[in-house]
Amino acid sequence: MLTKRIVPCLDIKNGRTVKGVNFVNLIDAGDPVVLAKQYADLGADELVFLDIAATLENRGTTLDMVLKVAEQVNIPFTVGGGISSVEHVDALLKCGADKVSINSSAVKRPDLINELAEKFGSQCVVVAIDAKQIDGEWFVHLAGGTIPTEIKLFDWAKEVEKRGAGEILFTSMNHDGTKAGFANEALAKLSELVNIPIIASGGAGNVQHFIDTFTLGKSDAALAASVFHFGEIPILELKQKLKENNIPVRI
Amino acid sequence: MKLVIIDYGAGNIKSIQFAFKRLGIDAVLSNNVDEIKAADKVIFPGVGEASSAMKMLQESGLDKVIPTLKQPVLGICLGMQLMCNHSEEGNTKGLGIFNVDVKKFSNSVKVPQMGWNVITDLKSDLFKGIKNKEFMYLVHSFYAENCDESIAKTGYEIEYASALLKDNFYGVQFHPEKSSLAGEQILKNFLELKTNN
Structure with a gap:
């Protein structure tokens, strides 16, 4: 049976990890390689590196x-x-890199999704969508959630699937940073609407939140940063709890 | 040990090369027929779309060479699928090494299958030391049907062949290079297979 994935996300600036990370005694917590290896050893299913200060100059x-x-x-x-x-x-x-994640650039030029899917295959094209619920309606936001658009989340999700996205990484701006749980209602709707995997992001605070997003939210994977980086939720423990709740995980 | 990874333009071969490097083997990337023929072991990778990958193989003449190889050959992911008779992806005629067809998952499951799933019914030295129901990382929308040549099975929508063996030809649907320690063990096992070259 295909298992649900636990995905730690590391913020990167100039090739270094930025957010404080102190879940184990690392010699260099700013070294993405050391961290990535640690996470792999601790049972993470995959990793996301987010270059938060990406410019043409630091691309190399x-x-x-x-x-x-x-x-x-x-x-x-x-x-x-x-x-x-x-x-x-x-x-x-x-x-x-196994996959790339595109966000604002896909909204600005949706053909990019088609071009990437055709050239490299859908399996490596993750479309990240940041959205915010305003008066009951979810709207796509750009540039790390700072710029609102008129685009509706569910329309956009359908479109990125049609254009060849292999996966959707959905971050709820309403939930991100709150540690109050994932946006399970929207996630479940997304999962029913499209036939590609959905990664839930934004709101992870405790183990129950992961259980909820895999059951109520029908998510295929759950991404989180601080709860993993600060050791608040050890990955192995999380997976054991998920297993006890009959959620299939790699353990 | 001379290990060649066939470099015909399809997919992420760097990860495979790195995985072998972690095992202490410097693999050569090549599309040169003589170099491939002279290798002790050959990796046939592939990521992307079947018909365009097959076209690239044909352009370099490798479609004729690969089926004639005598040393152990390991097809990975799309590489394995191209070694089959036919793929529904782009209605592509395969190399016909494995006597099985490649079909698309239906919409009753999410496509692609992406993530970690188990392999069962393991039947080959390729899986020496690998326990039944070990987890492997998979990313694919098409699958090889279960058949006599299956040496591993995986369930997603139906039970399909997640590894195949015919003579010196091995194929795996999963990515051993991305499947943690168990994946590395499989690559190690492949390196230790007897060479008939």
């Missing part, structure tokens, strides 16, 4: 980091942040 630094992670890490990983061209994706995949 990120590629170098991707290469080093690919050399050392034996689980799949996705790279996102500031990706807007086929050439950039080509370079990332050649350095060993």
